[in-house]
Amino acid sequence: MAEQSSNVIKFLFGMGVTVTINQTLAADTAEYLVKEFGHNPIREEKAEEIINKIKASRAENLKNRPPIVTVMGHVDHGKTSVLDVLRSANVVSGEFGGITQHIGAYQIDSQSNKLTFIDTPGHAAFTEMRSRGSKLTDIVVLVVAADDGVKPQTVESIKHARAANVPIVVAINKCDLPEADPQKVKNQLLEHELIAEDLSGDTLMVEISAKTKLNLDKLVEAIILQAEILDLKTDFQSKATGIVLESKIDVGRGPVATIIVTAGTLKKGDFFVSGLRWGKVRAIINDKGQNVDEALPSTPVEILGINGAAKAGDDFIVLDNEKEAKILSQNRAQENKESKNPLTFATQDSAFSDKSAEELNLIIKSDVHGSSEAIKNAISQIKHAEVKPKIILSDIGMVTETDVTLAKASNAVLIAFNVKPSKEAKKLAEMEKIKISSYNIIYEVLDYIKSKMSGLLTPDIQENVTGTAQILEIFKVSGAGKVAGSKVTEGEISSNSELRIIRDGNIIFTGKVGTLFREKNQVKQVSNGQECGITIKDYVDFQKNDTLEAFNVTSKERSI
Ligand code: GDP
Numbered sequence: 001m002a003e004q005s006s007n008v009i010k011f012l013f014g015m016g017v018t019v020t021i022n023q024t025l026a027a028d029t030a031e032y033l034v035k036e037f038g039h040n041p042i043r044e045e046k047a048e049e050i051i052n053k054i055k056a057s058r059a060e061n062l063k064n065r066p067p068i069v070t071v072m073g074h075v076d077h078g079k080t081s082v083l084d085v086l087r088s089a090n091v092v093s094g095e096f097g098g099i100t101q102h103i104g105a106y107q108i109d110s111q112s113n114k115l116t117f118i119d120t121p122g123h124a125a126f127t128e129m130r131s132r133g134s135k136l137t138d139i140v141v142l143v144v145a146a147d148d149g150v151k152p153q154t155v156e157s158i159k160h161a162r163a164a165n166v167p168i169v170v171a172i173n174k175c176d177l178p179e180a181d182p183q184k185v186k187n188q189l190l191e192h193e194l195i196a197e198d199l200s201g202d203t204l205m206v207e208i209s210a211k212t213k214l215n216l217d218k219l220v221e222a223i224i225l226q227a228e229i230l231d232l233k234t235d236f237q238s239k240a241t242g243i244v245l246e247s248k249i250d251v252g253r254g255p256v257a258t259i260i261v262t263a264g265t266l267k268k269g270d271f272f273v274s275g276l277r278w279g280k281v282r283a284i285i286n287d288k289g290q291n292v293d294e295a296l297p298s299t300p301v302e303i304l305g306i307n308g309a310a311k312a313g314d315d316f317i318v319l320d321n322e323k324e325a326k327i328l329s330q331n332r333a334q335e336n337k338e339s340k341n342p343l344t345f346a347t348q349d350s351a352f353s354d355k356s357a358e359e360l361n362l363i364i365k366s367d368v369h370g371s372s373e374a375i376k377n378a379i380s381q382i383k384h385a386e387v388k389p390k391i392i393l394s395d396i397g398m399v400t401e402t403d404v405t406l407a408k409a410s411n412a413v414l415i416a417f418n419v420k421p422s423k424e425a426k427k428l429a430e431m432e433k434i435k436i437s438s439y440n441i442i443y444e445v446l447d448y449i450k451s452k453m454s455g456l457l458t459p460d461i462q463e464n465v466t467g468t469a470q471i472l473e474i475f476k477v478s479g480a481g482k483v484a485g486s487k488v489t490e491g492e493i494s495s496n497s498e499l500r501i502i503r504d505g506n507i508i509f510t511g512k513v514g515t516l517f518r519e520k521n522q523v524k525q526v527s528n529g530q531e532c533g534i535t536i537k538d539y540v541d542f543q544k545n546d547t548l549e550a551f552n553v554t555s556k557e558r559s560i
Contacts, residue, residue: 001039008033015540016481024334026538028509035541050328051273051317065234065297066107066114067227068136068260070166071121072157073143074150078173079121081210082143082219086117089216104246104258105300106287110220115227116260116298118245123153123160123402129243129313130164130409136243136260139226140168141219142194146180146207150188156402158192163392163410167230168194169204169222176209234297240266242316244274245300247309257303257310266295266303266318271325275314278329279306280322359390360453361412364445365399367419371442372396375417378446384560387456389449399436404428413437413452415445454559462554467491469526469534469548480515482540483533486548493534494525497550501542508546512537 001008005021011033012019019025025033027043034041071079087106107116118125118137129136140161144154161168170189172182186196186205195201204222208215242259250256257274259266270281282305284292295301303316310316319325362379366372372394379389392410393403399414399421405428407414414429416438421429429436439445469486477483493499495516501509514535516523526532534548542548 001034001037003037008037011036014476014481016477016479016535028511028539028541032539032541050324062233063236064227065232065236065263066116066299067138067223067230067232068105068116068118068298069139069141069223070118070126070137071141071143072123072126072161073121074145074148074153074157077143077145077148077151077154078210079143082141082171082173082208083117083119083121085210085213085216086220089213103285103287103300103302105260107299108220110217110224113224113227114298115220115223116300123157126164127160127405127409135164135166136245137164137166138230138232139223140166141171141223142168143171143173144185144189145174146172146182146185147174147177149181149185150192155192158194159393159395159402159406160409163406167226169219169226170194170196170206171219172205172207173210175207175214176212182207232298234263236263236265236297238264239318239320240264240270240272240295240316241318242266244310244312244314244316246312247306249309253304255304255306255309257306257316258300259303259316260300261295261297263297264318265297266299266301268293270318271320271322272306272316272318273325273329273332274306274310274316276329276333277306277308277310277314278325279303280325281305358387358456360387360449360456361410362389362391362394362415362449363403363407363410363412364391364394364415364417365403365419366394366396366417369396371417375442375445378442379449382446382450382453382560384453387453387560389453398422399425401425401428404432404434404436407434408432413449415439415448417442417445450560454557457558457560459555459557462556463551464554465491465549465551466497467493467528467550469493469532469550471542471544471546471548472531473544474542475533477517477533480517480533480535482542483517483535484542484546484548485531486534487531488526488528490528491550492525492527493532493548493550495523498552499534499536500549500551501536501539502547502549503543503545509536509539509541511539513550 009019031041071083073079086108102119105116105118107114126137142157144150172185174180175182194203196203196205204226206215206219206222208219240261241263242261244257244259246258248256268281268284272279281303284295285302286292287300364375376391376394382389392412398419399416401424403414404425414434414436416436418440421436437448467488468490469488471484471486473485475483475485495513497513499511499513500507514537516526517533518526
């Protein structure tokens with residue numbers, strides 16, 4: 001407004017609002033104040049509304065984008081070797097030759113196809129990303145050593161990929177070893193419902209050796225085939241959106257974020273928000289360490305020009321100009337402070353986000369196969385139109401750390417039936433504030449699930465009007481600010497009422513009573529026929545002849 005802050009503070013003080021320069025005003029108070037200073041306020045849209053609009057405008061120019069691949073599997077089965085050999089094969093044959101830059105992900109070219117690999121193998125990073133609401137993997141390559149077979153982390157990887165609904169391509173590695181037995185691996189994988197094509201299933205499995213480079217081209221072909229099935233299309237021409245993969249503060253270069261572009265084309269000079277940060281793209285550096293001018297969808301790049309460290313899993317959205325970027329990041333910071341909700345879930349690109357919230361995700365660990373089956377059957381009988389239970393994992397054995405991480409990532413209820421959590425799982429659950437619910441009677445499990453499902457139902461809200469009043473005149477009271485001198489015309493108004501201001505039949509504002517006065521004394525209640533003074537919380541723009549309607553709201557929880 002180009003007004004001195006001291007004048008603003010003084011004016012607010014006159015209205016009975018005591019603030020310092022660092023505080024934020026409620027929107028209605030701010031609007032009133034701006035008008036009182038002779039300006040014309042225009043309300044900003046919420047940050048997320050603007051961002052959703054940007055994303056929704058993206059239905060044209062759809063083209064296939066490269067798949068984003070994460071490599072998972074048991075320790076020592078060759079994940080890192082596979083990633084390294086794919087990368088180096090590509091660098092040697094690639095036009096740039098020479099140095100590779102580790103920026104958290106890399107892209108390879110295979111004939112006319114590009115593929116993007118996340119450089120951190122294993123499910124920890126994958127799950128961490130997912131627990132922040134980001135899905136940055138289209139395909140999981142499951143590496144299983146042909147001499148060692150399916151091991152606990154192989155199984156965990158399968159579970160993680162399944163929970164995230166990501167298809168699996170199996171790389172049976174170390175086939176150069178004499179003791180390699182790929183067929184045995186395939187048979188073991190059958191138990192986990194991964195059925196190879198030669199066993200008339202639809203899981204692509206390739207027998208490879210990272211050491212001798214056997215069949216690496218076949219592995220790449222299988223990934224490309226899987227990507228074709230997924231039909232990964234996105235807009236290439238619009239402004240870019242992306243997801244932050246890594247971030248660091250570099251001594252020479254300042255804050256550096258590795259992002260993967262998820263849609264549109266990122267260009268040097270673009271203004272953007274990322275989580276609560278914003279910036280201007282000063283430089284784009286690709287996985288070969290080269291400065292480039294733009295980055296297309298699924299490309300991993302390092303970005304310079306962000307105004308602080310971003311967080312892995314944060315979104316990245318290019319906007320029209322600096323002003324928009326600044327305001328949006330400020331709004332987000334403010335909304336984040338107000339809601340205390342993590343930003344992530346609401347802000348994902350729809351193509352990369354998880355499913356809707358009306359499912360109750362369940363992880364059930366039980367002692368024996370029989371009870372596991374019985375519980376699964378009983379749960380499948382629970383039917384409701386608005387919420388449904390979804391078992392994302394039902395397994396035998398103690399509750400492990402993986403179960404806890406999975407529960408966190410999938411926002412799932414974790415049930416232990418006749419089993420105990422391991423010491424590590426218990427510790428992790430405490431740290432992550434994940435509840436492990438232990439039961440030994442099936443119908444108690446069902447009651448608990450039903451109560452959790454009930455919690456997802458929106459409560460029945462009922463509103464009862466308790467009284468109305470008419471504003472006769474407006475006056476100021478020192479210490480209370482602007483007061484509506486009113487007469488109660490029906491029922492009663494109490495100091496803890498919710499209140500609606502009605503002008504010419506329209507609801508102007510809904511809020512709460514601030515203070516209620518009779519004469520000069522604060523009172524708790526004013527009845528029909530009596531005159532009183534009323535202040536309204538966070539609102540001062542009431543006028544003579546406005547009607548005040550007091551009401552209370554009762555909400556009744558529903559149950560299943
Ligand atoms: P990670 O823990 O899954 O990342 O496994 P690494 O890539 O670190 O590999 C573990 C060990 O297996 C290393 O000693 C590798 O040299 C070895 N290795 C990886 N791939 C192959 C392969 O195809 N054949 C043989 N013989 N050894 C391999």
